[in-house]
Amino acid sequence: MEEKQQTNFEKIAFLILLLFITVFLTYILQPFFFAIFWAVLVASIFSPLYKFINKKVLNPNLCAGITLITVFLCLILPVGLLIDLLVVEAIDIYQSLNSSNNNWIGTLSEVLKSLNNNPLLAKLDVDQAFLISKSQEALKALTQYVLTHISEFTQNTIFVFVSFAVMLYSLFYFLRDGKKLTATIIDNIPVDNKHLRHFIDQFLTTAKSSLKFTFVIGGIQGFLGGLVFYLTGVERALVWGVLMFGLSIVPAVGSAIIWAPAGIIMLFLGHIWQGIVILLFGSLVISSVDNLLRPVLMGRDTQMHPLLIFLSTLGGIAALGFSGFILGPVIASLFLAGWKIFPEIFQKEIQQ
Template sequence: MMNKDKQISSVAIKQMSLLAIIVILAGLICFNLALFIPSVLGAITIYVVCRKYNFYLQEEKKWKPSLAALALMFASLIVLILPIYFIADLIIDKLGNAQAYMAKFNVFLDKIHSYIFSKTGFDILSKENMTKLKDSVGKVSTSALSGTFNTLTVVMSMYFILYFMLERPRLFEKILTTSAPLKRSNISLIGDKMRKLIMANAIGIPVVAIGQGIVALIGYLIFGAPGAVLLFALTAAASVIPVVGTAIVYVPVCIFMIAEGNTGQGLGLAIYCLVVVGLTDNLLRFTLLKKLENIHPLNTVFGIIMGMNLFGFMGLIFGPILISLTLLLVQVYRNEFSDENTPPELELPGQDDIKEKLI
């Protein structure tokens, strides 16, 4: 006969059954509404950024909730969406005439290939690789054009969701906090961490991108790079690419200028981008981003790669957040279910502490 203490209680069985039903239903909802996941994530991002101002307008200035929501939506459209739209529209506009653009791009690649081969003797860009690269760029340009309508759909549905979040913010946050099956302290911990991470990514990434783009644009204009405005948009967009970053834009441009016979201008632009643009990147990341939230570089790199595959453009923000949230939930799990005799959390020394010990 089994020991009663080892038997699973009927309450636990009911609890697990209900949890399984909730997980299945949530999975069905997410699967069938997967198209709107980027819209929901975008709405949450803008809500967090506008949260303080929303409470100020509604509770201190006594604005009508609908008026405050519409005002903040319009402000977010001007400040957050339009700069991104300008860069995307500029790139897509250049890709609009695909045949003419690809002809110019092929000439651009052929010049770079010929110059590298003549100087080094190595066929780094073989004909096979060149063909693959040209085909890849053609597919990307076609994908960018076909994705324009999808982007507009995401933005429209995002603002539709955002309106109801901003109109009744207290109710929205109450639903989230009461629905979470966690201690109030852990709910506050997750809420504060998510707020900091979203602010760091939603504000930090665009500022770093536009900052690097503007600094690079100055260099393009000074040294006479072809298509400086388009290069500005490409440089700003490339700043979010892990590891290589803006170098994926300015290095081929510098090689192209040297291959065209503008050796001094090409070398000058290369030095300018390597020093000034690189310094701008480090300055913004180690001041602004660290002030908002100290996110580990590996978290950012792998988070962006994973996030872009999962959520598209919004993955730039929510990819790193997803990794940080996973690590945070491990800590929350320990706080929720560990025994009181669990050893205290191991505190790793920071860089400042290590430097003091070395000195």
């Protein structure tokens, strides 16, 4: 009896020690969580390329290096250039708002004058000076918000570079040893291998689908939006196209935040056919890309309802920031997978 109690005490003490070490390791790795997450995600997407190169080149280190260079040239460099473009434009807009003579105030004045010329809206007796002042303040606040986050980003340059280096370093090993690492995790975690593999498959499938289809849908929406802006004479069509690409991570309403106000402003400025074209093209073509492709493509791969995809994406962005547009659907997918396995496990216990 005493021997059994001693054994139980040793097991409990070991579990407490193991829990303490695990929590402490998690705390140490916590600053690089997103870097490691993106490394896992990119490695899973580019693993077919690594396997293809490995058939031609037997050296695994060289294969991982070639794949890493490809990732940098095809993914990281273009994204960096787009971010640089948006930063330059944000600074330019902020400087133009602070200057005494700028096109923003002139455009807003034209819009308000056209509103006052409308018999119905003229009865409201809109105070143009007040609206111009408040609109300028709102635009300044928006650009100031962007610039503040940019300055915070630049102030943490060392941490950003370290995180980027951690991502690339982790990516190299995930590409080279991904299969071994997965097998090690499955063998050492005290969960049924079948269930654990199901969780891993769900995680990778949902994460890859979210990233791939966001880039595909965002690229199509950004191209179409930039094209219709260019054809209708909207200034900085390329920048607006890039913004629509970035906002496409928000399902259903993302790019509409750009093209809908643009079309309405064009109508108020007297550019009737341009405004109608933007609104019709946006509602019938640009929005259809998101409304038709995202539920079909993501829902087919992840087996999730479009409403759950929408809510988990928005919730993920709100809770976790930029990476939330992938982590949100991933967590929702794991939640569904867990509850699907739950009855199976307990049914076996009842039968036993």
